Amino acid sequence: MSASRQIMPVPSGRPPLPRRIGARIATEAQLRDHQAVGGKLARQRVMREKGLAVPPFFALTAAFFDELFWPLREEVSHLLAKLDFSDGQAVRQAAAAIRERFVALSLSAEQEAAVLASFDRHFPADALVAVRASTIGHRLDESEDSADNPFAGMSETFLYVRRSEVLTKLRLCWASGFSAESLVYRQAQGMDLLGFSVGVAVQQMVLGQRSFVLFTVNPRTAARETVIAAGHGIGEGVVQDKVATDHYFVHGSSGEIRAEVVEKTEMLGLDPVLGSGLAMLAVPLALQQAPVLSDDEIRALVQLGRRIEAVFGAPQDIEGTIDAQGQVHVLQSRPIALDYRRMRVWTNANVTESFPGVTTALTYSFSRYFYRVIFHDCYRRLGMSERGLHDEHEALDRMIGFVGGRVYYCLTHFYHLHSRSPLFPVFRAHWEKMMGFRASYEAAPAGIFGRALRATGKALATASAGAVVLYRYFTHERAMRHFHAWWEGLIAPLRGRDFDEQDLLVLEHEFHRVWREVGNEWGVTLLNDTYLPVLYGLTENLFKQWGLAEDEALMSDLLCGDEDLMSVEIVRSAVRLAERVRAVPALRQAFAHMQPQALWDAVAADALDAEFCAAAKRHCHRYGDRGLQELKIEQPNMRHTPQLLMQMVQGYVGGEVTVQGLREREQALRQAAELRLKELLADAPVKRLVLAYLLPKVRGLIRHRENSRYCRSELFGFSKNVFRAMGRRLVAQGVLRSADDVYHLSQDDLFGWLDGSGVTQDLQALADLRRREFSQNEKAETAMDLTTLGPLHDNVLLAPSQETPTEGELRGLGSSTGKVRGRARVVIDPNSVGALGEGAILVARETDPGWLFLMLSAKGMVVERGSMLSHTAITGRKFGIPTIVALPGATTRIPDGALIEMDGASGRVEIIELPVAGDAPAMAEAA
Numbered sequence: 001m002s003a004s005r006q007i008m009p010v011p012s013g014r015p016p017l018p019r020r021i022g023a024r025i026a027t028e029a030q031l032r033d034h035q036a037v038g039g040k041l042a043r044q045r046v047m048r049e050k051g052l053a054v055p056p057f058f059a060l061t062a063a064f065f066d067e068l069f070w071p072l073r074e075e076v077s078h079l080l081a082k083l084d085f086s087d088g089q090a091v092r093q094a095a096a097a098i099r100e101r102f103v104a105l106s107l108s109a110e111q112e113a114a115v116l117a118s119f120d121r122h123f124p125a126d127a128l129v130a131v132r133a134s135t136i137g138h139r140l141d142e143s144e145d146s147a148d149n150p151f152a153g154m155s156e157t158f159l160y161v162r163r164s165e166v167l168t169k170l171r172l173c174w175a176s177g178f179s180a181e182s183l184v185y186r187q188a189q190g191m192d193l194l195g196f197s198v199g200v201a202v203q204q205m206v207l208g209q210r211s212f213v214l215f216t217v218n219p220r221t222a223a224r225e226t227v228i229a230a231g232h233g234i235g236e237g238v239v240q241d242k243v244a245t246d247h248y249f250v251h252g253s254s255g256e257i258r259a260e261v262v263e264k265t266e267m268l269g270l271d272p273v274l275g276s277g278l279a280m281l282a283v284p285l286a287l288q289q290a291p292v293l294s295d296d297e298i299r300a301l302v303q304l305g306r307r308i309e310a311v312f313g314a315p316q317d318i319e320g321t322i323d324a325q326g327q328v329h330v331l332q333s334r335p336i337a338l339d340y341r342r343m344r345v346w347t348n349a350n351v352t353e354s355f356p357g358v359t360t361a362l363t364y365s366f367s368r369y370f371y372r373v374i375f376h377d378c379y380r381r382l383g384m385s386e387r388g389l390h391d392e393h394e395a396l397d398r399m400i401g402f403v404g405g406r407v408y409y410c411l412t413h414f415y416h417l418h419s420r421s422p423l424f425p426v427f428r429a430h431w432e433k434m435m436g437f438r439a440s441y442e443a444a445p446a447g448i449f450g451r452a453l454r455a456t457g458k459a460l461a462t463a464s465a466g467a468v469v470l471y472r473y474f475t476h477e478r479a480m481r482h483f484h485a486w487w488e489g490l491i492a493p494l495r496g497r498d499f500d501e502q503d504l505l506v507l508e509h510e511f512h513r514v515w516r517e518v519g520n521e522w523g524v525t526l527l528n529d530t531y532l533p534v535l536y537g538l539t540e541n542l543f544k545q546w547g548l549a550e551d552e553a554l555m556s557d558l559l560c561g562d563e564d565l566m567s568v569e570i571v572r573s574a575v576r577l578a579e580r581v582r583a584v585p586a587l588r589q590a591f592a593h594m595q596p597q598a599l600w601d602a603v604a605a606d607a608l609d610a611e612f613c614a615a616a617k618r619h620c621h622r623y624g625d626r627g628l629q630e631l632k633i634e635q636p637n638m639r640h641t642p643q644l645l646m647q648m649v650q651g652y653v654g655g656e657v658t659v660q661g662l663r664e665r666e667q668a669l670r671q672a673a674e675l676r677l678k679e680l681l682a683d684a685p686v687k688r689l690v691l692a693y694l695l696p697k698v699r700g701l702i703r704h705r706e707n708s709r710y711c712r713s714e715l716f717g718f719s720k721n722v723f724r725a726m727g728r729r730l731v732a733q734g735v736l737r738s739a740d741d742v743y744h745l746s747q748d749d750l751f752g753w754l755d756g757s758g759v760t761q762d763l764q765a766l767a768d769l770r771r772r773e774f775s776q777n778e779k780a781e782t783a784m785d786l787t788t789l790g791p792l793h794d795n796v797l798l799a800p801s802q803e804t805p806t807e808g809e810l811r812g813l814g815s816s817t818g819k820v821r822g823r824a825r826v827v828i829d830p831n832s833v834g835a836l837g838e839g840a841i842l843v844a845r846e847t848d849p850g851w852l853f854l855m856l857s858a859k860g861m862v863v864e865r866g867s868m869l870s871h872t873a874i875t876g877r878k879f880g881i882p883t884i885v886a887l888p889g890a891t892t893r894i895p896d897g898a899l900i901e902m903d904g905a906s907g908r909v910e911i912i913e914l915p916v917a918g919d920a921p922a923m924a925e926a927a
Contacts, residue, residue: 570626812886
């Protein structure tokens with residue numbers, strides 16, 4: 001059993017909590033009070049008030065429970081105090097004994113009358129109702145359906161209950177607070193075993209024909225996509241994994257629906273013989289293969305989920321049912337229990353543009369340093385305090401990760417840091433679009449990775465942040481001019497220096513001198529990247545609204561023609577070289593017959609046309625940091641491989657490209673676009689004025705973005721020269737065998753070796769290890785988007801195409817991430833099993849909350865039924881247990897005692913070794 005799931009001693013020595021005194025039946029005001037009726041019932045009341053279709057109900061309060069439980073408290077406390085939680089049978093026996101006490105409770109005539117009178121006020125005498133318990137912790141975070149503790153499926157629910165049965169069911173609901181699974185859950189979480197009360201709802205029974213569980217955020221990946229599990233019959237069958245369910249995944253941005261439809265032969269419904277209670281019924285043959293929900297119904301449920309999420313201000317887990325008339329009824333909504341401490345969301349969808357493919361340790365470690373430095377300055381400029389920046393050090397230092405030898409954005413930290421600004425909801429969609437993310441993700445609430453920004457209120461915080469952003473925006477042009485002037489003054493004397501003669505410790509000092517200045521100035525470029533997607537998105541939306549987007553090239557043509565783009569000037573400089581070649585016959589002859597390397601050798605020796613040689617050298621000096629994969633430290637740029645410039649010029653010579661031609665083409669596009677715009681908005685002068693303001697602003701922001709990107713290239717180029725010089729010097733000193741070995745060391749390895757802050761002296765051994773890992777990483781492709789739970793390498797990192805099935809492999813639905821290996825323990829009846837055994841993987845047909853004792857002792861779980869939204873999946877995610885559900889025939893296809901490997905992300909189970917005769921556990925329940 002892992003330490004995180006270890007069963008703890010019973011809390012003791014706490015003073016007895018006073019019982020609550022108050023109304024037995026909740027008043028209107030108490031129905032909104034979590035402490036009076038529990039979060040489950042309070043949220044139902046809120047949803048009814050918001051006009052959502054929640055069946056009517058009345059509620060029995062925590063005070064009513066305390067009144068009844070007070071005489072039993074001492075006896076129950078004595079039973080629990082001597083309980084051995086390592087003995088599952090003992091826990092079940094204690095729970096049964098407590099249940100008997102509640103069943104035997106005698107309610108006074110006054111108490112019974114209060115309940116039945118409420119029934120008669122709300123329902124007809126022959127009504128069928130649901131009786132639902134809700135655990136109310138004496139601490140809010142220990143209540144059922146709280147964000148931290150869902151207590152999924154542990155409180156008792158009785159369906160299709162007649163008036164004459166209500167009092168009996170109430171006693172069983174109260175007793176469910178002390179069920180074996182509830183006791184084990186509270187114990188595992190370190191909660192006071194007596195630190196709760198129980199509220200109960202008596203609610204109109206909806207005769208649902210189809211039921212669903214809906215998550216407004218994917219609980220496995222944290223992606224902003226709606227996930228729905230739906231089956232026939234009432235919701236108990238879906239929630240408790242009693243029936244087969246379809247799964248629907250709806251993309252948060254595009255609305256695209258992906259369906260996983262299965263055969264559904266059974267459903268739970270009203271017992272047709274008794275006229276009350278539940279029975280397993282056959283699904284009509286015509287419905288067994290068909291989807292439970294139509295696309296229109298799915299879209300309507302997505303909108304319902306968003307509406308409920310907006311009511312509560314957090315991602316929701318929603319249960320509902322659909323009656324014969326197609327009316328949707330909401331039965332429950334609770335916060336999704338995402339454990340952000342264990343979860344990391346990764347993508348290289350955008351960052352791969354800068355760091356394609358596998359990179360070296362030096363590139364990654366240096367880039368991580370770059371992100372921390374520049375975002376620290378950005379958040380400082382946006383008003384984050386020094387204390388706030390200090391508290392966010394962990395997230396700032398880990399904005400990117402190294403996954404399978406590739407650079408990934410850690411979106412968990414990006415979203416968390418960005419959401420520190422109350423204005424992030426305004427920028428969010430534009431930022432996600434600019435970054436090219438395939439999905440939006442839910443951010444961790446403030447406080448998970450650092451201290452929340454304190455303010456007197458949300459409105460004040462928003463106003464303050466807005467004032468800062470507006471000030472920065474209106475002074476942005478001046479700030480960018482200052483940035484470029486500062487950068488030119490800093491980098492000009494450093495361009496092209498090889499640093500070979502400099503003392504290594506002095507070189508380290510020079511590196512940090514430059515980066516200290518970078519840390520005080522570079523954040524303005526990130527502000528530019530904040531304004532650009534917003535103004536671009538606003539302009540794009542106006543084009544759509546005003547019917548201008550039908551001309552697909554209009555907006556892009558209007559944004560071209562900027563004369564001051566550094567990237568354009570670099571191309572023009574190379575084209576000017578080509579024009580000189582065409583103008584000088586001897587040069588044209590040389591470029592027609594000589595190889596690029598020979599051409600550059602001639603340029604370096606001034607053996608060609610003097611004007612051309614001087615211009616080529618100026619180009620390499622000024623623009624030499626531009627090149628393929630220029631941000632990868634191991635990749636040489638044009639400064640190191642100037643023959644590439646000659647190759648480029650040869651291409652331009654043959655293509656007859658001219659600077660004037662490039663300029664005229666771009667200007668012609670812009671002028672033609674402006675003419676078309678004028679014609680389209682001939683009768684809309686206000687719209688023309690709006691675009692006359694926006695388009696130059698967007699062009700300016702694009703110019704600043706592109707020009708600052710070249711400044712970034714120069715910053716990386718300077719740093720690249722520093723590290724290349726270090727590599728050469730370390731080879732000369734006999735520390736490394738090859739100068740290229742420096743790329744397989746981290747920045748801290750190098751500087752630590754120089755200044756005494758490092759922990760490893762044998763840099764060659766480190767370089768050899770990392771070089772081997774680099775080669776291994778080149779052979780495997782990682783997925784573009786990943787969500788990992790727990791340690792990174794407990795998760796599947798490969799791209800889906802590489803997850804090829806192997807012999808002995810089975811597939812289910814991955815629902816709680818983690819990769820483990822252990823002996824399969826096939827369990828049919830949990831009551832006949834005392835313990836699973838050390839390192840066992842639980843294999844079952846299905847589970848319910850009664851299996852919790854076995855779940856907590858399992859290394860992993862594989863079940864035949866269930867969905868990623870079911871109790872089994874929720875429990876796995878809550879306690880960090882790798883879990884696979886919906887693996888058909890798991891209990892027969894996986895031999896008891898077999899050594900298996902399971903992966904809770906991909907849903908893969910592989911049988912590694914069959915059990916040896918006599919070694920398999922004795923399974924009495926398998927008979």
